[in-house]
Amino acid sequence: MQEQTKDQREEIIKSKDIGVYFDNQSYKDDIKSRVFSMFKKKEKKEKEKIWPLKDIDFTGYQGEILGIIGSNGAGKTTLSKIIAGILAQDKGTMHVNGKVTALFSFGMGFNKELTGLENIYLNGMMLGIDKSVIDRYMADIEEFADIGAFINQPMKYYSSGMRARLGFSVAAHLEPEVLILDEALNTGDARFSRKAAQKMKELVKHAKMVIIVTHSLRYAERNCDRLMWIHNGVVREIGDPKEVVASYRATVPAPVRRKRSLNLKKTEADVRDKTIVRAKNVGLSFELNTGEFWALRNLDFEIKEGEVVGIIGHNGAGKSTLCKVLTNILKPDEGDIEINGETSSLLGYGTGFNAQLTGRDNVFLNAMLLGIPRKRIQDKFDEIVEFSGIGKAIDKPVKQYSAGMKSRLGFSIAATLKPDIFIVDEALSTGDIAFQQKASERIQEMMSHAKAVIIVSHSMNFVEKVCTRGIWMERGQIRFDGTAEEAVAAYRESLGVGKETNKKVVVRRNKKRKQRQQTNANK
Structure with missing residues (x-):
């Protein structure tokens, strides 16, 4: 990221007092859920508001890679969905200056019966990319994903890592402005993780920013310009990756000493x-x-x-x-x-x-x-x-x-x-x-x-x-x-x-x- 003061950098994401809640009956929102509920005992329950996110304030800047860390259930994915426009907040304001491309988990949105090649077009068009643009980048996507002849095979034959590689390659090459990667590289091998890290650094030179949600503290520390730590739906700390990681690690319980050690x-x-x-x-x-x-x-x-x-x-x-x-x-x-x-x-x-x-x-x-x-x-x-x-x-x-x-x-x-x-x-x-x-x-x-x-x-x-x-x-x-x-x-x-x-x-x-x-x- 170029050396600039905060006042000089363009604000790409501005989150102010963001909060979202679910209630204890909010899951009855689709036909499948209602069918399942018919076979269960009906109990009268008062609606209870559960806030997975509350009072989230942060700013994302032009040209940076922002990492989001925190324990399972802390609200990281919920925040990603609000930034991407998939989920609407119940309070506060979220301003995003740019088109968001989001990759949630590995291979989400792929059709397992279609080939990798067909899924590239499917995913690209779901992201609103014109077919001619996809054609222009197709060779680069194939080369970067590096899955060889499997590009022409149905995705049901792919490993989770192969789906992750192809998903990232599609999202990273099709002109993203704001790219969100929510646990999308978890199953990638070490070689591909390094390629992905280099690609993200290239992206922010012409895209607006990249957001990485991850549990890999080492990966976040090495590849992010700033880290935001979310805990129980609130921002605990945001700033220098090494400092934030140190604070987060300090909250993890020390391992219990046992007679029988895990040493080799x-x-x-x-x-x-x-x-x-x-x-x-x-x-x-x-x-x-x-x-x-x-x-x-x-x-x-x-x-x-x-x-x-x-x-x-x-x-x-x-x-x-x-x-x-x-x-x-x-x-x-x-x-x-x-x-x-x-x-x-x-x-x-x-x-x-x-x-x-x-x-x-x-x-x-x-x-x-x-x-x-x-x-x-x-x-x-x-x-x-x-x-x-x-x-x-x-x-x-x-x-x-x-x-x-x-x-x-x-x-x-x-x-x-x-x-x-x-x-x-x-x-x-x-x-x-x-x-x-x-x-x-x-x-x-x-x-x-x-x-x-x-x-x-x-x-x-x-x-x-x-x-x-x-x-x-x-x-x-x-x-x-x-x-x-x-x-x-x-x-x-x-x-x-x-x-x-x-x-x-x-x-x-x-x-x-x-x-x-x-x-x-x-x-």
């Missing part, structure tokens, strides 16, 4: 000889309109009882496809897969939720889809709600939930009901740092009764912290299989991070681990 050495000691998952020469292909495509090929690996395995790699590497094979959603075309135990999976946040039903109803719906008896769900219901931290929102329709709230509730259902084998595929990508800490500790606790945990994530720090082992996949094959730290180091090196940097990180961590071991031995 102690967790490895709990790995047993029993094999829980065995894959032998596993391959899976799709018949696309361009011919046969092997999403997985020649996969050989074993997962022992007690392991927490992180699966990493670029978008489209085959990670989600492997998870679907492990959960019997897909059957391999060649090779054998052996699974010893009942599998519970959380494939993406909010997967399986019915938007019209309340969170309470969805707890029972999701659990019964996992084959859990109703009595057990009733016994664990309060624990599920408490762990999710969504409070009274459990009786609100899921369509009113933020992506993070769905993520938290989905994880809480699956983790509280104690599966044998727990698979988490990008389901925590929208979780705030406080919930990710809770989730890390819960995964650790699960290892006393679960047989294995498998986590797909683009968060290398999360994988290093939680997992005992890492599998790096690329183009449907395993590139590296070893400790979580070694796998992350190898993957980062492939992204251009220097070998010496990785060695220093490993040496530093090993030194700290030895110091902890020595301290424990002295005790």
Whole structure:
């Protein structure tokens, strides 16, 4: 951003005393909701106003990248929708000087039956872009998204990361004036995240401004000119990214100290000889309109009882496809897969939720889809709600939930009901740092009764912290299989991070681990 005083910069967004409320009966606003309500007991309830946003004041300036951070349910997405004109405020004024292009979550607005190419035109025209303009930028959009021949395939074959890349590429190239990215890059891999960051910096040179809503504090600190921290519907702080991040981190509860640490050495000691998952020469292909495509090929690996395995790699590497094979959603075309135990999976946040039903109803719906008896769900219901931290929102329709709230509730259902084998595929990508800490500790606790945990994530720090082992996949094959730290180091090196940097990180961590071991031995 060019060096200018605030008085010199043009004001692009001016928010004054913005507030919006829902009432406890406001969800009965469409035909589906009314149909569902007919089958439920009618109770007379007084309308209660709930203010997800209140008295929001801020100014957005020409040429800046403004980040918005905060815990799940803080009001970030609601504010984004008001700026974009999707939602009208109930009080205050919002002035936006420019046409807003918004990308909410990954791939929202895409039609899964249409090809990527067809969806580019669909999304572009939904944004009010003339077809001739889309034609002019088509080659740039394809090149930037970097999904290869999949551009001509139906989007039902795309991974979440591929949808994220194409969605961002469309929004960033079609002449946006004010670009809002609300959790839109959560499932992007590290390489694409860097490309996106560079593209946003180029955008603000000729566009008016970019707004990023994210839970990645590191990403926000590195790429935003200013940060706004929203908490419980109000602005807690706005200013220098490092200062705001420091203030936000200070409010996150410290991790609970337990005897059984998540550090690699102690967790490895709990790995047993029993094999829980065995894959032998596993391959899976799709018949696309361009011919046969092997999403997985020649996969050989074993997962022992007690392991927490992180699966990493670029978008489209085959990670989600492997998870679907492990959960019997897909059957391999060649090779054998052996699974010893009942599998519970959380494939993406909010997967399986019915938007019209309340969170309470969805707890029972999701659990019964996992084959859990109703009595057990009733016994664990309060624990599920408490762990999710969504409070009274459990009786609100899921369509009113933020992506993070769905993520938290989905994880809480699956983790509280104690599966044998727990698979988490990008389901925590929208979780705030406080919930990710809770989730890390819960995964650790699960290892006393679960047989294995498998986590797909683009968060290398999360994988290093939680997992005992890492599998790096690329183009449907395993590139590296070893400790979580070694796998992350190898993957980062492939992204251009220097070998010496990785060695220093490993040496530093090993030194700290030895110091902890020595301290424990002295005790």
